[in-house]
Amino acid sequence: xxxxxxxxxGLCKTFGALVASDAVSLDLRNxxxxxxxxxxxxxxxxxxxxxxxxxxxDSGQVLFDGHDVTAxxxxxxxxxxxxxxxxxxSVASEFTVLQNVLLALVGRERGAFxxxxxxxxxxxxxxxxxxxxxxxxxxxxxxxxxxxxxHGERRRLEIAMALAQAPRVFLLDEPMxxxxxxxxxxxxxxxxxLRHEAPILLVEHDMDAVFxxxxxxxxxxxxxxxxxxxxxxIRADPEVxxxxxxxxVS
Amino acid sequence: xxxxxYLNLALLAALLAVPVLAQVQGAPFTITxxxxxAIFALAAVGLNLALGLGGLVSFGHAAFFGVxxxxxxxxxxxxxxxxxxxxxxxxxxxxxQMLVLWPLAVLVAALxxxxxxALSLRTSGIFFIMITLAFAQMLYYFAVSWPTYGGExxxxxxxxxxxxxxxxxxxxxxxxxCYALLLVALWLFHRLHRARFGLALEGARQNxxxxxxxxxxxxxxxxxxxxxxxxxxxxxxxLYADLNRFVSPAMLGWQTSGELIVLIIxxxxxxxxxxxxxxxxxxxxxxxxxxxxxxxxxxxxxILLCVVLFARGGLIGALAKDxxxx
Numbered sequence: 001x002x003x004x005x006x007x008x009x010g011l012c013k014t015f016g017a018l019v020a021s022d023a024v025s026l027d028l029r030n031x032x033x034x035x036x037x038x039x040x041x042x043x044x045x046x047x048x049x050x051x052x053x054x055x056x057x058d059s060g061q062v063l064f065d066g067h068d069v070t071a072x073x074x075x076x077x078x079x080x081x082x083x084x085x086x087x088x089x090s091v092a093s094e095f096t097v098l099q100n101v102l103l104a105l106v107g108r109e110r111g112a113f114x115x116x117x118x119x120x121x122x123x124x125x126x127x128x129x130x131x132x133x134x135x136x137x138x139x140x141x142x143x144x145x146x147x148x149x150x151h152g153e154r155r156r157l158e159i160a161m162a163l164a165q166a167p168r169v170f171l172l173d174e175p176m177x178x179x180x181x182x183x184x185x186x187x188x189x190x191x192x193x194l195r196h197e198a199p200i201l202l203v204e205h206d207m208d209a210v211f212x213x214x215x216x217x218x219x220x221x222x223x224x225x226x227x228x229x230x231x232x233x234i235r236a237d238p239e240v241x242x243x244x245x246x247x248x249v250s
Numbered sequence: 251x252x253x254x255x256y257l258n259l260a261l262l263a264a265l266l267a268v269p270v271l272a273q274v275q276g277a278p279f280t281i282t283x284x285x286x287x288a289i290f291a292l293a294a295v296g297l298n299l300a301l302g303l304g305g306l307v308s309f310g311h312a313a314f315f316g317v318x319x320x321x322x323x324x325x326x327x328x329x330x331x332x333x334x335x336x337x338x339x340x341x342x343x344x345x346x347q348m349l350v351l352w353p354l355a356v357l358v359a360a361l362x363x364x365x366x367x368a369l370s371l372r373t374s375g376i377f378f379i380m381i382t383l384a385f386a387q388m389l390y391y392f393a394v395s396w397p398t399y400g401g402e403x404x405x406x407x408x409x410x411x412x413x414x415x416x417x418x419x420x421x422x423x424x425x426x427x428c429y430a431l432l433l434v435a436l437w438l439f440h441r442l443h444r445a446r447f448g449l450a451l452e453g454a455r456q457n458x459x460x461x462x463x464x465x466x467x468x469x470x471x472x473x474x475x476x477x478x479x480x481x482x483x484x485x486x487x488x489l490y491a492d493l494n495r496f497v498s499p500a501m502l503g504w505q506t507s508g509e510l511i512v513l514i515i516x517x518x519x520x521x522x523x524x525x526x527x528x529x530x531x532x533x534x535x536x537x538x539x540x541x542x543x544x545x546x547x548x549x550x551x552x553i554l555l556c557v558v559l560f561a562r563g564g565l566i567g568a569l570a571k572d573x574x575x576x
Contacts, residue, residue, distance in 0.1 A: 052463070078465035086463075092456040103453045106446045107464035112471050114446035121444075165464065 003066065004029050005199060006082075006169045011050050011060035020046040021057065022223040028169060033191070033200045035210045038220035039243070044203050045087065047220070048173055051201070052084055053077045065168070078107060081168030081198070085158040085175055093147040097138055097157055100146055101129040104164035129164060136160035137190065152183040159190060163197065170200040176209050188212055219243065254570035258523040262436075265291075265526065266429060273422045281421040282493070283537060287529045288428040289489045294513040294525030295435045296482030301511070302520030303448060304475045305455030309507050310366065310382030313389045314480040316502030317362050318355040318487030323497035324399055325351060326407040348411040348418070348427070352488055359484020360477050362389075367476035371469055383504060390502040404498025411492055418492070428489050432526070435482050440522055442478070451475050483510070516557055518564030527565040 004027035013021040020043045028034050038044050049055040051062055053074040062070045064080055072080075091100050098120075105125050106112055119125060133142055136156040141149070146157060155175055162170055175191065176184040188209045194200060195213075204210050210217065211231055218228040221243040227234060234240055265284060272280035293315055300306040328335045328344025336342040345351060366385045373381055399405045410418040418424050442448050453461045454468035461468055491497045500506070509532070517528025535553065539546035561568040 073467070074462045075465050075467045078463055084463050086460075090457060090460045090463075092453045092460060094456050095453065099449065103449055103461065103466075104464045106449055107461070107466045110465070111446040112450035112466045113474065116441050117446050118444050119446050119449050161464065 004063075005065055006051065006201065007063040008047065008051060009061040009063065011047065011057045011062070013046055013050060013055060013057050019223045021050065021060075023060070024220070024223075024225050025060075026218055026225060026228070028199050028201050030199055031195060032215040033195050033202055033213045035202045035204055035214035035217045036220065037204065037207075037210060037217060042220040043223040044220055045173065046223075048084075048171055048201075048203060052082065052171055075107075078165065079110065081166060082171060083162035083165040083167035083169065083198075084171040085155070085162060085173060087173040087177065087203075089151070089154040089158050091146045091154055091157055091161070094145065096143050096145055097133060097149070097160075098126070098129055098142040100157055101132055101160050101164050102126070104161040105129055108165050132160045132163040133157075135163060137186070152179050152187075155179065155183075155187065156190070159194070163194075167198045170194060170198055170202075172200055173203045174205060175202070176204055176206040184209055252570060254521070254523075254566060257566060257570045258526075261523050261526050261530070262433070265530065269422060269425050278421050281425055283533060285421065285425045285428050285493055286490075287526075287533050288425065288432045289486050289493060290510070290513060290533070291526045291529040292428070292432045292435050292489065293483045293486030294510050294517070294529060295432070295439055296479045296484075296486065297510045298479075298514050298520065298525050299439060299442065299482065300472075300476050300479035301514055302524065303443060303455065304451050304472055304479075306371070306472060306476060306479075307379050307511070308370075308382045308476070308479070309379045309504065309511065310370075310384075310386030311480070311483050311510050312502050312504065312506035313366065313382075313386035314359040314363055314483040315487035315490070315506055315510070316386075316389060316393065316497070316499070318359045318484030319491035319497040319501045320393065320399065320405075321355040321358050321484075322351050322411065322488045322491040323405045323407055325354070326409075326411060327399070327405055330407060330409070346409070346411045348413045348492070351411050352485060355488035356481045356485050359487070360481040363477045363480025363484075364473070367473050367480070371472050371476060383507065386502060386507055387504060390499050390504075393499040393502055400498070402499065404496055404500070406496045408495055410495060424493065428493075431485065431489065435485075436522060436526075438482075443522070447471070447474070512554060514564075516554065516564055518566035521564065521566040524564055524566050531565060 006028040008024055008026045011021045011024045024047055036044050050057050053072060061068055069077055092103060102119050102125055111117060130142060133139060136159045138153060138156050138160060149157060176187055179187055184206055191200060191213055214231055216228060216230060217234040219226050219234060219240045226243060227237050227240050265288060269281040269284040297308065297311045300308050325335060325344040326346050329346045334341050335344050370378055370381045394402045410424065413427060416423045450466050450471045454471050458468040487501060513525055513528035513532055516531050517524030535550055539549050543549065557564060
């Protein structure tokens with residue numbers, strides 16, 4: 001068993017009377033896709049935000065590669081290699097596809113204060129950027145503005161940006177959302193290849209994708225983690241069936 | 251429609267040609283007008299860095315403009331009166347050397363920008379606009395109520411600073427200095443825009459959350475942009491004080507801040523030569539409309555309204571092809 005690269009230990013987070021995270025412990029190991037599922041309002045997004053640094057837990061710890069990063073800000077965790085996609089795809093919409101990926105590379109090389117270091121004419125950046133764009137399936141769209149991309153293409157752009165971050169962990173929040181049948185099929189294939197790059201913590205509602213991709217599944221309900229296990233174990237778990245899966249399993 | 255690059259070159263050539271022709275024909279007023287345009291363009295290039303690239307609508311850039319001016323005014327008046335500026339802990343004399351005064355004005359403006367920026371950039375949107383305004387107004391009232399350097403009446407200092415090998419009181423020579431500094435600032439803006447820093451700054455304007463998730467802290471990038479922006483505007487303030495041989499609290503007033511924003515909107519927000527086009531249009535209109543009608547500001551307001559409504563990219567945006575990122 002390998003050491004977990006990303007680990008949540010007893011995370012608690014309340015908003016007023018609402019307990020969004022109730023002593024949640026979860027880990028992500030190298031080379032795996034770990035899916036996080038649960039009904040709306042189960043606390044998945046709150047958990048992701050605590051892992052990414054957007055929210056501070058009330059108690060508990062977040063460990064990245066064995067180091068406590070609970071107090072580290074979003075940008076700091078990103079520099080450690082935490083790459084994410086957002087629930088609603090989030091890119092710099094006035095920038096071209098290429099510029100968006102270059103932005104990710106600048107973040108990775110900590111080059112934001114390069115006052116005179118050119119970007120678009122620097123092949124040390126543009127060559128790898130084109131490679132990431134091609135891997136995400138957007139070759140030929142480099143000079144299109146992100147605002148002109150379709151919804152599915154913006155999702156792909158987010159993946160290209162995540163790849164450019166030299167990720168050690170992917171945190172992907174509903175990458176299939178709104179993609180349609182064909183789109184989610186393509187995205188599933190893309191994510192399947194990514195697991196060799198870095199492990200993926202995948203929040204997803206699309207059960208076909210989850211069952212196709214996940215090595216392990218964790219199920220949340222009411223702020224608690226009610227089960228973690230392999231696909232077969234989760235399918236068989238009676239509590240999970242009751243809480244969430246219902247007919248999706250049958 | 252023409253390429254933006256050619257439009258920029260044409261604008262800059264015109265700004266150079268007009269005062270040179272005026273010199274030949276002996277029209278010093280035209281040279282002074284061109285100098286004023288160059289100086290305000292320079293100030294607006296500074297603001298354009300924060301506002302255009304960073305999306306930071308600073309309504310307080312008069313603070314840097316005025317501070318730059320007062321650095322010149324204070325040190326020059328000490329030098330003219332042979333009174334040391336400081337006697338303790340070391341004696342520091344005033345000076346009239348532009349090559350000393352300019353870096354000092356830039357430095358002091360940058361320090362003020364660092365202080366104002368560090369506090370203001372914790373807010374955004376309308377709050378940022380209001381807090382930058384508030385800081386600039388604080389400096390304004392400070393200058394008004396500080397009698398040592400003229401208070402409300404301002405501080406005249408009679409002669410421009412000295413520049414090696416030039417008679418700065420000669421209008422065309424002084425214009426040359428201002429124009430050269432404008433070119434340097436435009437080059438700097440262009441380089442910053444095309445650099446990693448510019449990409450991060452523009453990214454932070456469009457989507458700070460995303461930029462942060464890529465490992466770049468928007469606050470730090472914006473603060474650096476704000477400091478550089480204030481420094482450039484401070485240099486323009488220094489030149490403006492020398493142009494008039496006079497500084498007054500009006501340089502620090504909110505009208506100045508507003509004017510700088512108007513210049514950028516007129517010329518084209520975030521466009522390299524937007525400030526040049528804006529300053530040219532603004533002061534020429536002020537001059538012409540002022541000659542035609544006592545109520546020129548009314549007509550000027552109408553024109554500004556039309557630009558905002560019908561030419562979102564300002565003058566540059568209306569005349570030049572949309573720039574492609576290549």
